[in-house]
Amino acid sequence: MKTACTHKARQPLAFFALTAVLSLLLSACGGAQPQGTAPSPSSEGSATGRAITVLAAASLTEAFNQIGKEFEAKNPGSKVTFSFGSSATLATQIVQGAPADVFASASPATMKVVTDAAAANAPKDFVSNTLEIAVPKGNPHKISGLKDFGDESRRIALCAPQVPCGAAAVKVFAEAKIVPKPDTLEQDVKAALQKVAFDEVDAALVYKTDVIAAGDQVDGMEFPEAQKAINVYPIATLKDSKNPALAQAFMDYVLSPEGQSVLTKAGFAQS
Amino acid sequence: MPSPDSKPAHVGAKPATQRAAATRATERPWQGRIPLLLAVPAAVALLFLLLPLAGLVIRAPWTEARTVLAGAGALQALKLSLITATVSVIIVLLVGVPLAWILARPNLRAASLLRALITIPLVLPPVVGGVALFTVLGRTGLIGRPLYRLTGFAFPFTPYAVILAQVFVALPFLVLSVEGALRASDRRYEEAASTLGARPVTIIRRITLPLIGPGIAAGAVLAWARALGEFGATITFAGNFPGTTRTMPLEVYLALETDPGSALLLSVLLLGVSVAVLALLRERWVSRW
Numbered sequence: 001m002k003t004a005c006t007h008k009a010r011q012p013l014a015f016f017a018l019t020a021v022l023s024l025l026l027s028a029c030g031g032a033q034p035q036g037t038a039p040s041p042s043s044e045g046s047a048t049g050r051a052i053t054v055l056a057a058a059s060l061t062e063a064f065n066q067i068g069k070e071f072e073a074k075n076p077g078s079k080v081t082f083s084f085g086s087s088a089t090l091a092t093q094i095v096q097g098a099p100a101d102v103f104a105s106a107s108p109a110t111m112k113v114v115t116d117a118a119a120a121n122a123p124k125d126f127v128s129n130t131l132e133i134a135v136p137k138g139n140p141h142k143i144s145g146l147k148d149f150g151d152e153s154r155r156i157a158l159c160a161p162q163v164p165c166g167a168a169a170v171k172v173f174a175e176a177k178i179v180p181k182p183d184t185l186e187q188d189v190k191a192a193l194q195k196v197a198f199d200e201v202d203a204a205l206v207y208k209t210d211v212i213a214a215g216d217q218v219d220g221m222e223f224p225e226a227q228k229a230i231n232v233y234p235i236a237t238l239k240d241s242k243n244p245a246l247a248q249a250f251m252d253y254v255l256s257p258e259g260q261s262v263l264t265k266a267g268f269a270q271s
Numbered sequence: 272m273p274s275p276d277s278k279p280a281h282v283g284a285k286p287a288t289q290r291a292a293a294t295r296a297t298e299r300p301w302q303g304r305i306p307l308l309l310a311v312p313a314a315v316a317l318l319f320l321l322l323p324l325a326g327l328v329i330r331a332p333w334t335e336a337r338t339v340l341a342g343a344g345a346l347q348a349l350k351l352s353l354i355t356a357t358v359s360v361i362i363v364l365l366v367g368v369p370l371a372w373i374l375a376r377p378n379l380r381a382a383s384l385l386r387a388l389i390t391i392p393l394v395l396p397p398v399v400g401g402v403a404l405f406t407v408l409g410r411t412g413l414i415g416r417p418l419y420r421l422t423g424f425a426f427p428f429t430p431y432a433v434i435l436a437q438v439f440v441a442l443p444f445l446v447l448s449v450e451g452a453l454r455a456s457d458r459r460y461e462e463a464a465s466t467l468g469a470r471p472v473t474i475i476r477r478i479t480l481p482l483i484g485p486g487i488a489a490g491a492v493l494a495w496a497r498a499l500g501e502f503g504a505t506i507t508f509a510g511n512f513p514g515t516t517r518t519m520p521l522e523v524y525l526a527l528e529t530d531p532g533s534a535l536l537l538s539v540l541l542l543g544v545s546v547a548v549l550a551l552l553r554e555r556w557v558s559r560w
Contacts, residue, residue, distance in 0.1 A: 088528050155410075155428065160511065162529040183428040184510025185517075187525060195510070199411045200427045 051079040052246050053099065055090045057106035057233065058190060059129065062213050063266035064104070070262070071253050078246060086188055087111075087164065094119050094238065101247035104235040104254070107164040111234040123236035126254055127268035130230055131168055132208040133221040134196045141202035146223045148203060149173070149180045157192045157204035160185040164231060165192070169205045171229040193218065207231070209267035232271055324542065331535040339533040340540060347514050348522035348537075349544065355430060355518065356498040359437035363445050363494045368487060371449035372479070377458075386450075393443045400439055401507025408435060409508075432509035433516050437498035444497055445490035452486020453479070492549060499545055 056064050061084045068080040083090070083100070087110035094103055095117045103120060105111040106129070114120045135143045141154070149156050158180060159166030166185065173180050183201065186192040192204040197217040211220030235254055237247040253259050260270060305313075339345060374382055374389075392400060408415045410425040419425045426432040460482065464474050480487070502520040509516040511525070519541045526534035 086528065092531070155425075157510070160525055160528075162525055182512065184512050186511060187506065187528070191506070194507075195427075198405050198409060200405065200409050200425075 050075075050077045050243070050246065051081065052101035052241070052243050052250060053081045053083065054102040054104065054250065055083050055085070055094065055098070055100045056102075056104040057087045057090070058084045058188065059106055059207055059209050059213075060084065060104055060233070063209075063263050063268065066262045066266075067254060067259050070258065071250055074253070075246070075249065080250060088113075097240070099240065099242070100238055101241040101243060102235065102237055102250055104233060106231065106233055107167075108232060108234055110164070111236065114236070114238075118239065120236040120238050123234040124251070124255065125232045125271040126235045127233045127260075127263050128230045128271045129207045129209055129233065129268055130222075130226045131165070131172055131205050132211050132226065133223060134193055134204045134206045134211050134214070134218045135202065135221060136196055136199040137217060137219055139219055139221075140199070143203045143221070145221070146172070146176050146178060146225060149182075149205070150178045152181045154181070154203070155201040156180065156182045157184050157186055157195045157201040158182040159189055159192055159205070160187060163188055165189040165205070165207060168229040168231055172205070172225045175228040176225040207267075212267040230269075233268075327535055327538055327542070331539050332532040333536075335532060336536055339536045344513060344517075344522060345537055345540065348517050348519045349540065351430065351433070351514070351517065352499055352519040352541070353544070353548075355433045355437060356495055356501075359434050359441055359498040360445075360491055360495045362434070362438050363442050363498075364487070364491060367442050367445040367490070367494075368449055371446045371453060372475070374446065374450045375453035386447075389443050389446055391443075392440050397436075397440055397501065397503025397505075398507050401436060401504035401509075404432075404435060404439060404504065404508040408432075427508060428510040428512065428516060430509075430515055433505055433518060436504035436508045437501045440501055440504055441494035441497040444493040445487075448490030448493060449483060449486050452483040452490075455486075456482045488552075492552065496545065496549070499541070 054064065054068070061082075064082055064084075068082060071080055072078055087105040087107055090103065091105065091110045091113040094100060094114050103111070103114055104126070105114075105123075108125075111120070111123050115123060133143065133146065135141070143154075148154055149158075158169050161167055161170050165188070169180070184192075184195065186195070186204075189206050189210050193206050193210050193214055195201045196204045196206075197214060208220060208222075211218055235251055237244060237251055241247045254263075264270070370389075373379065374385060376382075379385075395403075405412060405427070407413045408426045410416065410419050410427065415425055426435060456479075460478050461474050464478050469477070500520060501518070502524065505516070505518060506521055506524070511517050511521050517525075519537065523534050523537045523541070526537055
């Protein structure tokens, strides 16, 4: 009887082990696919290769995916791979030697980390982003403006002052002479926005582009003080690029009217 | 985990000395030389676990230790972590041991299904766990919405949310551990007590609980460690505010963004405190069984 019990107990374990192994196998196959296809265009191209990797701030995700597609269409045989993330994390990765060709950062400070380490060529500002008040769809908690952020009874999410969106928020509140009463200081702007989308906070301070990217889950509200904390995005090609010509071409495309129009649609302002 | 053979050593002191002798006899083969076949993978496992910790200690900028560790943020986060993890484990014990006892009943029909369900928080990414908690206990959640309407209270962004998140991820560790101990324990002692007229509560108190004491202790330690390290569900469900919801792992994560050196120091601090607490518990508590 005892053995029957232990046997029973092992079944779920075996099931989970099997699932784990299977998912590992699947992810291994999935991972191999893009790697397998990536080198082929580069081998049939010129000696310099036709593939680049672009590291970009998370807020650029939607716009850069679009720009990447257009760029590949205009440059047959080229392949642009993106890695999106927190600008600070990406800057650390570049300094640590991550193989990449272009870096588009959400703040001059994070770009400076890379240029100080002599890992990037001269950066250029390509867009700017302003803060907006994000409220749950339909503004159910009747937020009327920035002054509500100083109301203790309200549930408010801000970015932590250590990250770019939080630093911009500090500037805005200083300008408006409001002492904010946040309930949570989020690690990045998407986390703050998610709390709004779940209707767990009455309002959050996020970027205009994030409000647009969130679609109809949240509503955005502009406020005058946002103009005092405009966040400029720099872009640069990297010194370690295996394909500097294509990297430069991508950067030029981002700065071109075509690239700028995609970015404007995503809510960015021209720098 | 003690092998089933060594079990009677804890409880069998009364019945006979010959049983203890038999235990000693089975232990003897293990006291010889460790076969190479086991020694090599065991050494690999040990190195794999310990080297990253050594790296943490070596790379931490010790010259900055005083300013980082004396800063208000670190101690506040540490205090919050220790308090919430301890409260969580108390809750986990209060509800987890009874659940394990029911699961371990020999003729429970839905046992394997229940056991699979209980394992879910183990395989679920903690961030998903945090979102799941929102759907039930958030301000717009199943239970959270009526609660908020009636009282104006909502769990997210309070220390209670930190505790809920920790209980959610830590509970399975205790339940599985205690259930394992119950299954491995010799049920005949309970049957004997029952035939001698002991009531169920007396049997649980006087026989079952002492019998599975080491299992409960091991489960509680696992649950405490898991609660202390909890990150994903906490940052999602409880948010991140100094003093109320920013536990040590959240403090470390935020420090990584700006000052990786202080993140290393904070990690070493959390590591040191948890090792110290576990060592102390082992001395005082576990050895008594």
